Amino acid sequence: MIQYSEFKKVIENITGFDQNILHVHAGMMIFVIFSIVASKSRRSKLAVVAVIAAALVNEIMDWAVGKAVNTGEPVSDIANTIFWPTMVYISSNIKRT
Incomplete structure (x- = not known):
């Protein structure tokens, strides 16, 4: 589990992005890849569920390695990870007249 934490630090160092922006990019990356591979549509609820699941697993992994959790x-x-994929999903499912 320590390796997971180190892997995230390496990504931070390579990209120069802080964790907040990496959460945004990771959420969109998961959403787009899952939409392309699994459902071929941004309208798929499964793509959003995959993003939410990944965000929760990431936080569980952080907790499991003993990362100090600020309030x-x-x-x-989680909000940074799921916000834009959720907005894309909602906007794709609005019925237009």
Whole structure:
């Protein structure tokens, strides 16, 4: 589990992005890849569920390795990860007249 934490630090160092922006990019990457591979549509609820599941697993992994959890950090991380995929999903499913 320590390797997971180190892997995330390596990505931060390579990209130069902080964790907040990496959560946004990771959420969109998972959403787009899952939409292409699994459902071929941004309208698929499964793509959003995959993003939410990944966000939750990431926070569980952070907790499991003993990462100090600030009061709002897990909530902020999950919100950053799922916000834009959820907005794309909602906007794709609005019925237009």
